Amino acid sequence: MSEGTLYDKVWDRHTVTRLPTGQDQLFVGLHLIHEVTSPQAFGMLQERDLEVAYPDLTHATVDHIVPTSSKERPYTDDAAEEMMAELEANVRESGIEFSHPDTGEQGIVHVIGPEQGLTQPGTTIVCGDSHTSTHGAFGALAFGIGTSQIRDVLATGTIAMEKQKVRKIEVTGELGDSVEAKDIILEIIRRLGTEGGVGYVYEYAGEAIENLDMEGRMSICNMSIEGGARAGYINPDETTYEWLEGRDRVPEGEAFEERKKYWESVRSDDDAEYDDVVTIDASELEPVVTWGTTPGQGVGVTEPIPEPESLADDKVETARRAQKHMRVEPGETMEGYPIDVAFLGSCTNARLPDLRRAARLVKGRTVDPNVRAMVVPGSQQVKKAAEEEGLDEIFIEAGFDWRGAGCSMCLGMNEDQLEGDEACASSSNRNFVGRQGSKDGRTVLMNPRMVVAAAINGAVTDVRTMKEVTINE
Amino acid sequence: MSDEVTIPSVESVSGTGVAIRGNDIDTDQIIPARFMKVVTFDGLGEFAFFDQRFTDDDSQKEHPLNEPAHQDASVMVTNANFGCGSSREHAPQALMRWGIDAFIGESFAEIFAGNCLALGMPTLEADTETVETLQSWVEANPDGEIDIDVANETVTYDGKTVDVTVDDAQRKALVEGVWDTTALMKANAEAVRETAESLPYVEDGKRV
Ligand code: SF4
Numbered sequence: 058m059s060e061g062t063l064y065d066k067v068w069d070r071h072t073v074t075r076l077p078t079g080q081d082q083l084f085v086g087l088h089l090i091h092e093v094t095s096p097q098a099f100g101m102l103q104e105r106d107l108e109v110a111y112p113d114l115t116h117a118t119v120d121h122i123v124p125t126s127s128k129e130r131p132y133t134d135d136a137a138e139e140m141m142a143e144l145e146a147n148v149r150e151s152g153i154e155f156s157h158p159d160t161g162e163q164g165i166v167h168v169i170g171p172e173q174g175l176t177q178p179g180t181t182i183v184c185g186d187s188h189t190s191t192h193g194a195f196g197a198l199a200f201g202i203g204t205s206q207i208r209d210v211l212a213t214g215t216i217a218m219e220k221q222k223v224r225k226i227e228v229t230g231e232l233g234d235s236v237e238a239k240d241i242i243l244e245i246i247r248r249l250g251t252e253g254g255v256g257y258v259y260e261y262a263g264e265a266i267e268n269l270d271m272e273g274r275m276s277i278c279n280m281s282i283e284g285g286a287r288a289g290y291i292n293p294d295e296t297t298y299e300w301l302e303g304r305d306r307v308p309e310g311e312a313f314e315e316r317k318k319y320w321e322s323v324r325s326d327d328d329a330e331y332d333d334v335v336t337i338d339a340s341e342l343e344p345v346v347t348w349g350t351t352p353g354q355g356v357g358v359t360e361p362i363p364e365p366e367s368l369a370d371d372k373v374e375t376a377r378r379a380q381k382h383m384r385v386e387p388g389e390t391m392e393g394y395p396i397d398v399a400f401l402g403s404c405t406n407a408r409l410p411d412l413r414r415a416a417r418l419v420k421g422r423t424v425d426p427n428v429r430a431m432v433v434p435g436s437q438q439v440k441k442a443a444e445e446e447g448l449d450e451i452f453i454e455a456g457f458d459w460r461g462a463g464c465s466m467c468l469g470m471n472e473d474q475l476e477g478d479e480a481c482a483s484s485s486n487r488n489f490v491g492r493q494g495s496k497d498g499r500t501v502l503m504n505p506r507m508v509v510a511a512a513i514n515g516a517v518t519d520v521r522t523m524k525e526v527t528i529n530e
Numbered sequence: 531m532s533d534e535v536t537i538p539s540v541e542s543v544s545g546t547g548v549a550i551r552g553n554d555i556d557t558d559q560i561i562p563a564r565f566m567k568v569v570t571f572d573g574l575g576e577f578a579f580f581d582q583r584f585t586d587d588d589s590q591k592e593h594p595l596n597e598p599a600h601q602d603a604s605v606m607v608t609n610a611n612f613g614c615g616s617s618r619e620h621a622p623q624a625l626m627r628w629g630i631d632a633f634i635g636e637s638f639a640e641i642f643a644g645n646c647l648a649l650g651m652p653t654l655e656a657d658t659e660t661v662e663t664l665q666s667w668v669e670a671n672p673d674g675e676i677d678i679d680v681a682n683e684t685v686t687y688d689g690k691t692v693d694v695t696v697d698d699a700q701r702k703a704l705v706e707g708v709w710d711t712t713a714l715m716k717a718n719a720e721a722v723r724e725t726a727e728s729l730p731y732v733e734d735g736k737r738v
Contacts, residue, residue, distance in 0.1 A: 070729060071725065072725070073715075073721050073722050076708070077702070077708050078706075078708050078709075078711075079699045079702055080711075082715050084725045084726055086729065086732065087737075093566055093618075094619065097570060097571055100569070100570060101712075107716075111726075113737060114732070114737060134567075136567035136568070140567060140568075140569060177731065179730075179731075180731060185619075186617060187616050201641055202617060203619035203648060204571075204619035205645065205649065206644070206645075206711075208712055209712050209715060212712050212715075213712065213718075214722055214726065215715050215718075217714070217715060219699050251614060252611040255611075285614070285639070285640075287641065308738070319730045351554050351556075371610055468558075468563045469563060470563050470564065470567065487558070487615065489556045491562050492558050492563075494563075494564070496562070496581040
């Protein structure tokens, strides 16, 4: 078993007791809720006549079903309106703070948590959403949970969990030009497999990780779940503390220095023991794109798509089916794969630095006339900040649709969906069949600059072949 | 009141089976996101594996869950990494409401297995060969009875008994009837408060 890692330390600090099941009862420092997975849990609470135990440690937002074209109520989609109304009623009755669209603080739950300083190192965070792993970028233990567990947390402020093993993923070396955090995580999943992380939490470490900004770290931790790991984290450091200082809900002045001591104390010890260690050399990477229908089916943009038969036995059939669905041939590269839609958004890659990098590439270019391209900022605050820098104009001039904050085409629960067999260059995290709203739709995952490059050229493009323009920031 | 909720123990499950073949079957396939625009889980059963079961104009496709012989199945037999992807409890809820009480598979995604446990549904694991043999048998014998013994980690069918494994915590929770963790943990409210107050970032149940 691991010892002396951040995971061990934060786990121990939050353990209430050992349950008769053998699981630990863990205190939850922050419970994030959204409209899709919480209403049933509130329903279960009412059935049992229970109240929310720690409303002040609970925070709500709305993201999956919100239209990104207009905030106007009632929503044109009755089902969406019902879910929103239900959430409004639940938070009102329970006294839970709500980043409602009217506050200007609404956004994807994994974007607004960090943005508002709710996400802090050394805390435990849960949400009824698998990408809660994102918050691990700050050195928090953050887990996605199911609705029955949401009920547990609402009713008791705790969760029953079994401790897992810790795998350290050491990413050494320096990233090449135009290779991003997203490429690191796609590569990790490709190498270790979509189920490689089952039973583990991932600790991302090494030079390449330390050099990333917080947004890049979030992109990596975000997709831990695609690698099968329930959680992923990065030890907090000066980059983390600088990012947090001055945000709402983060202690100020002396209290900040005091809190920082706690944050430092939970960092993994230099001689911490891990259950497994994997090393990846970042300098070898090129932009990674997926060719299939699981996030593990990735390939360097100039590398050939693998023959299914060359893969592990249990992957052959899935690969064959995926290649048929995607209409790709082994031996070809993904470079040149025609796309119909470009989606720059989601909790993986819709933060300000993602949009800035993409805008630098877009400036002075136009979207291919056959491509439907959209930018969906991760939160209202990201949107506002981007507009203050004039990024919206760059995108709009180039022919992108500039939309309101939400999950949007990441999962197609609102009106933003693929149609028929459209192929989409997407900065999101899942390329499962049907994920973007059409069961015949084809999703190609890639980093945000690769998405806009694909939008401009109408096909998957090696972004390293394109020049970018400097924008006055 | 929570204290009065009695949690049934799940020591065994019996019934006929249905095989869902394929590795990495994700929760988007089990219940497409568009059916999640609901505020209760009622009625989700009919949407289980919807896009695999129905064409665009809602006519039936070939799928094990559409076959008349499998309509009463209560044991789903799956391959590796079943239930991966989103944490939506809508997935096991839909399968439970369709009629499934237990899963036997090569492996399950963790959140999926956790969600199943919270509903009192065991997720039993076995090696590839054992699972594939069972799948073929289920396909050939849709009315064949399968008996799952959770406590002893065995599955009996076709006159033979094979070993399966159940995660320790899951087995204990099911067999001892302590899988409803809300009631279990609510009883420790005082200890919870103490843990909370020992943390530097919580005071009086509030963030500081
Ligand atoms: S952006 Fe996508 S992955 Fe992220 S929370 Fe929304 S639906 Fe889930």
